[in-house]
Amino acid sequence: MIRIANGQGFWGDWLEAPVRLVEQGPIDFLTLDYLAEVTMAILQKQRRRGSSLGYARDFPPLMARIAGKLREGRIKVLANAGGLNPLACAREVRRLAPDLKVAVVLGDDVTERIGEFLAKRYPMTNLDTGEPLGSIRDRILSANAYLGAFPLAEALGTGADVALTGRCADAALALAPAIYSFGWRPADHDLLAAGMVAGHIIECGAQATGGNSLADWRSQADLDEIGYPIVELEPDGSFVVTKHPGTGGRVDSHGIKEQLLYEIGDPRAYYGPDCVTDFTSVRVEDEGPDRVRVTGAAGSAPTDFLKLSINYADGWKAVGTLVYTWPGALEKAREADRIVRRRMERLGLQFDEVYTEFLGVDACHGAAAPPVSEVPELQLRIGVRGRDRAAVERFTRELVSLVLSGPPGATGYGEGRPPVREIVSYWPTLVPRSEIQPRVEVVE
Amino acid sequence: MKAPLSRLAHARSGDKGDIANIGVIARSPEQYPILVREVTAERVLQFFSDRVMGPVERYELPNLGALNFVLHRALGGGGTVSLRTDAQGKTLACALLGMEIELDERELAD
Numbered sequence: 001m002i003r004i005a006n007g008q009g010f011w012g013d014w015l016e017a018p019v020r021l022v023e024q025g026p027i028d029f030l031t032l033d034y035l036a037e038v039t040m041a042i043l044q045k046q047r048r049r050g051s052s053l054g055y056a057r058d059f060p061p062l063m064a065r066i067a068g069k070l071r072e073g074r075i076k077v078l079a080n081a082g083g084l085n086p087l088a089c090a091r092e093v094r095r096l097a098p099d100l101k102v103a104v105v106l107g108d109d110v111t112e113r114i115g116e117f118l119a120k121r122y123p124m125t126n127l128d129t130g131e132p133l134g135s136i137r138d139r140i141l142s143a144n145a146y147l148g149a150f151p152l153a154e155a156l157g158t159g160a161d162v163a164l165t166g167r168c169a170d171a172a173l174a175l176a177p178a179i180y181s182f183g184w185r186p187a188d189h190d191l192l193a194a195g196m197v198a199g200h201i202i203e204c205g206a207q208a209t210g211g212n213s214l215a216d217w218r219s220q221a222d223l224d225e226i227g228y229p230i231v232e233l234e235p236d237g238s239f240v241v242t243k244h245p246g247t248g249g250r251v252d253s254h255g256i257k258e259q260l261l262y263e264i265g266d267p268r269a270y271y272g273p274d275c276v277t278d279f280t281s282v283r284v285e286d287e288g289p290d291r292v293r294v295t296g297a298a299g300s301a302p303t304d305f306l307k308l309s310i311n312y313a314d315g316w317k318a319v320g321t322l323v324y325t326w327p328g329a330l331e332k333a334r335e336a337d338r339i340v341r342r343r344m345e346r347l348g349l350q351f352d353e354v355y356t357e358f359l360g361v362d363a364c365h366g367a368a369a370p371p372v373s374e375v376p377e378l379q380l381r382i383g384v385r386g387r388d389r390a391a392v393e394r395f396t397r398e399l400v401s402l403v404l405s406g407p408p409g410a411t412g413y414g415e416g417r418p419p420v421r422e423i424v425s426y427w428p429t430l431v432p433r434s435e436i437q438p439r440v441e442v443v444e
Numbered sequence: 445m446k447a448p449l450s451r452l453a454h455a456r457s458g459d460k461g462d463i464a465n466i467g468v469i470a471r472s473p474e475q476y477p478i479l480v481r482e483v484t485a486e487r488v489l490q491f492f493s494d495r496v497m498g499p500v501e502r503y504e505l506p507n508l509g510a511l512n513f514v515l516h517r518a519l520g521g522g523g524t525v526s527l528r529t530d531a532q533g534k535t536l537a538c539a540l541l542g543m544e545i546e547l548d549e550r551e552l553a554d
Contacts, residue, residue, distance in 0.1 A: 037461065038532075041524045128461045128516075207456075214537055215454040215469075254454060254469065257508045261467025263458040265514050267503050280505050296507075314525060355520065355527035364530045365539040367494040383527030426461055426523050 002181050004174050004198065005230045008032040008079075009205030011039050011056045017205065017228045018062060022069040025244035027230060028181075030070075031173040032079040033203045034059065037309070040167070041424035043083040044141050044311045055089035056081040063162060064096035070161055071099065078152055078173045082166040084109070084142055090164050090443040103160035105151040107438035108144045108167045110308070110431070117431060124308070124429040133429065139312040141424060145431060146307040148273030149195070150186065151438035152176035158442050167309055169272050171199025174231065182235045186274065193277040193299025194237030196270070201241055201259050201294070202229040208241060208259045210249030215258065222248025238295045240287060251290040260284070273306055275299035305430040314425035315352065316392040317385035320399035321359075323412030325377045332407035333358055333380040339406050340382060340398050349394055351386035379412065385423060392420050445552055450541035452478055457537035462522035464496075464533035466540055469510040476509040482545040488513050491543050492536070495520075513540075 005027040007018030011034040021027060034056035047054030059081035063070075070077065082089045082104065090102045110117070114137075117124060124133040144167035153176045155163035163176065175195030178184055184191045201208050208229040210220040227247025233239040241251055260279060264270055267279035281298035324332040337356045344354070357363035360378035384395045396417040403410045449468070452475045457466040468483060470476040485502040492500075498516025505512060519533050520526040530536075 037459075038523050128463060212456070212534075213454070214450075214456065214541065215471075254471075257469045257510055258454065258456040258467060260508065261465070261469070261505070261510055261512050262456050263460055263465060264467075264512060265460070265463075265465065266501075267505050267512055280507055283507060317525075317527065319527060353521075353527060357529055359529060363528075364535040366492075368491055368539045368542065370542070381529065385525065385527060423524050425525055428461060 002029065002177055002233050003027045003230055004029045004031060004177050004202070004233060005228060006031045006033060006174070006202035006205055007228050008034060009203065009207060010034065010036050011058065013205055015058065019066055020247070021228055021244070022066050022073060022075055024247065026073065027075055029177040030075055030077045031202070032059070032077065032081060033170050033173060034079065034081045035083060035167065035170070037426045040084070040142070040144070040309060041311055041426065044424050045422065047084050052088045054085035055083040059089060060092040060096045063093045063100060067097040067100055076156060076177070077162045078176055079162070080165050080168055080170070080173065082164045084144070084166060086164055086166045087443065093162060093164070094443055100161040101159060102162045102164060102443045103155035103158045104441050104443055105147060105155055105163070105165040105168070105438055106441055107436060108147050108165070109142070110145060110436070111140070111143045114140055114143055117435065122431060124431065127428045127430065133427070136312045136427060139314070141311045141313060143308055143310045145436045146273055146309065147436070147438050148172050149175035149179055150274065151440060153179035155440045156180040158440065160442065170203040171196045171272065172274070174199030174202060175274065178233055189275045189299035189301060190297065191237045192275040194239070194297040196272050196275065196277045197282055197294060197297045198231045198233055198239050201256060202231055204259060204262060205229065206249060207262065208255060209243050209251050210255055213255045213258055215254035220250055224248060237297060238293070241292045241294060242290055251292055253284050253286045253292050256284050256292045256294065271303065273302060275302050304433050306433050306436055308429045308431045310427035310429060311424050312427060314423040315385055315387045316389045316420055317383065317423050318392050318396050318418045318420045319381060319383040320396060320418040321379050321381045321412065322399060322402060322410045323377060323379050324407065325409055326374055329375055329378050330358060330361055332409070333378055336380055336402050336406045336410065337382060339402065343398050344395060347394065349391040350388055351384045351391060353385050355383045357381040389420065396420060445547055445549065446544040447547050447552060448541065449483065449543045449545050453541065455537035455541055457533050457535070459519055459522060459532040462517050462519050464515045464518040464536055466513045466515070466537050467510055468513065468540065469508065473509050476506065478547070478551060479511055480504065483511060485513065487543070488540065491540065492518070
């Protein structure tokens with residue numbers, strides 16, 4: 001049996017979680033998942049500011065902080081902190097924690113090869129919208145393939161303490177230790193599927209241990225010291241999800257089911273680089289306090305394609321807010337919204353979208369929100385986006401001026417004008433697997 | 445008789461680009477058939493009709509006593525494009541649990 005923990009569910013997760021995982025009990029592998037679709041866009045902006053940027057900057061100092069414990073407990077780390085610049089990330093880990101051996105998986109970055117792929121007539125249509133890539137061809141900023149778990153297992157095989165990647169399937173971080181420890185092979189589809197299910201359950205950190213759970217959130221104990229998830233994985237692919245004793249939160253079948261369904265599409269075919277997983281085969285049972293047994297995962301052969309994540313420049317946006325109070329808060333805010341739109345119209349400003357929310361009334365749930373008669377206060381929130389940066393810039397001047405020239409009592413403008421941000425959009429697509437050659441490099 | 449879905453189920457929602465998904469899980473195995481009967485793709489689409497611009501698909505997971513709903517063009521462009529506060533659909537599960545479903549007396553008593 002091997003113990004695989006996850007200490008980060010996204011870049012921005014609780015900084016103490018991985019430290020507590022290595023201090024509060026035994027684990028064999030610590031996975032850290034930093035990359036969401038949105039994160040790749042943020043990293044892209046950072047890399048353009050400097051060639052040594054573009055990775056999750058939290059990671060190297062974390063490695064320095066826990067290096068002693070990793071060595072003491074013979075714990076290996078797997079992380080996708082490399083983002084768009086895994087070599088720079090690895091070098092920084094080596095600089096801050098010189099005792100750790102670091103192996104990097106490379107080969108996911110195909111930004112420079114998009115022209116070649118198009119020349120070979122790979123359509124690379126958007127998986128969500130069906131649009132052809134040609135429409136954004138000249139605005140592409142980066143393109144990365146989602147790699148599988150085998151290169152990561154190879155990285156562990158070099159004797160590295162830290163196996164670092166850029167883009168890979170999130171769940172591959174947890175599957176790789178099983179391949180490394182148990183010798184699972186590419187044709188072992190059921191076993192690989194079990195590893196993917198384990199990885200899927202823990203990849204969002206404390207969402208598997210009572211965080212963000214609608215099952216019975218009031219009864220979750222001590223979320224201030226919530227334990228992050230640990231999978232006890234057997235060579236036959238069955239596993240128990242648990243957490244360190246004495247930590248907060250709860251591992252039960254309700255929470256594990258919520259997480260199994262998190263961000264999936266058709267549950268009969270969850271596509272990954274190493275196998276296709278059937279979530280309708282998985283059985284979940286409570287085995288005891290904070291112990292849930294998961295069995296039965298079925299897998300089949302992966303397709304001949306890998307998913308590709310493309311980032312491209314998609315214009316500019318800004319979101320401005322003002323606060324109005326009762327009586328008639330909603331009426332005042334609606335009037336303010338109307339005034340701003342009329343003024344922008346007279347200026348001839350062109351946007352792809354102008355979007356208004358009344359935060360405190362219907363922002364998140366729209367018509368599904370319960371009706372309200374009078375709210376004590378609300379936030380008017382207007383967002384615009386478009387290709388014309390000057391128009392977006394001008395919008396940021398139009399909202400704040402309402403404080404003196406609009407309905408009475410506008411407040412909450414202390415931050416001044418909202419910033420104009422570049423939109424980096426996400427284009428999911430496919431590329432033939434044969435085009436992607438992952439390789440492992442030990443960074444001295 | 446009407447009752448909110450939260451009576452029988454819990455849920456979690458998230459995003460993939462401009463697609464949102466909501467996993468709806470029966471609180472006990474006996475309640476799963478009621479979910480299958482009451483929480484149809486049509487009803488979910490109707491419930492979110494002002495925010496979800498594309499179709500809604502429903503998938504059944506009897507092994508977990510759960511349904512998965514996939515909501516297309518649901519997040520105002522999604523990711524970094526969307527101008528919405530909840531650009532990643534995190535609160536859609538909360539909203540859906542407030543949807544009213546029809547229960548007979550025996551089901552309500554359970």
